[in-house]
Amino acid sequence: MVFDLTEEQIMIQEAARDFAKSEITPSTIHRDINAEFPADIVKKLGELGFLGMMVPPEFGGTGLDTISYVLAMIEVSKVDASVGVIMSVNNSLVCYGLEKYGSPFLKEKYLVPLAKGEKLGAFALSEPEAGSDATKQKTTADKDGDCFVLNGMKNWITNGTSADYFLVMATTDKAQGHKGITTFLVEKGTPVRTW
Numbered sequence: 001m002v003f004d005l006t007e008e009q010i011m012i013q014e015a016a017r018d019f020a021k022s023e024i025t026p027s028t029i030h031r032d033i034n035a036e037f038p039a040d041i042v043k044k045l046g047e048l049g050f051l052g053m054m055v056p057p058e059f060g061g062t063g064l065d066t067i068s069y070v071l072a073m074i075e076v077s078k079v080d081a082s083v084g085v086i087m088s089v090n091n092s093l094v095c096y097g098l099e100k101y102g103s104p105f106l107k108e109k110y111l112v113p114l115a116k117g118e119k120l121g122a123f124a125l126s127e128p129e130a131g132s133d134a135t136k137q138k139t140t141a142d143k144d145g146d147c148f149v150l151n152g153m154k155n156w157i158t159n160g161t162s163a164d165y166f167l168v169m170a171t172t173d174k175a176q177g178h179k180g181i182t183t184f185l186v187e188k189g190t191p192v193r194t195w
Helices: 007-034 039-047 066-079 081-101 104-115 174-180
Strands: 121-124 140-144 147-151 165-171 181-187
Touching (some): 007 066, 007 081, 081 104, 147 165
Antiparallel strands (some): 140 165
């Protein structure tokens, strides 16, 4: 087996390293101290193709391999782990989930702008009493005509305050245990009622 990086992988690694040093480093400490979301940096990551790295080009991504993705993640995370996590959630949890399990409609409407970096995704699994154990979650989704009504509370949602689309896990059939959990795509601005 050959473990050498390809020319393309080295190019991606260098591009990510250069971007991290020139674009992320100057504001890292300021953003960290002031708890500021790096909106401008995330926009540039999208423009460079770093938010849909493994998504095929027909769905707006760059169609790169896993090694290239990991190399880019390492370089970004060396400079600012928070930006690395934002990038990781959009690529690994949101884009991957939609690419692997989404219908053609979901891929066209949601995956394409996510992979292009025009929109940002978040992943809502964790709950205050269950952590990230999906089988212990209390969020439910009940059918109401052509829609579902989600009831519950999620926390620790990376990209949560800045995302356009959310993948939300909810129990639709408690009797089926873990097989009764469904993932819903919820758009920012969907009506919410708090008690």
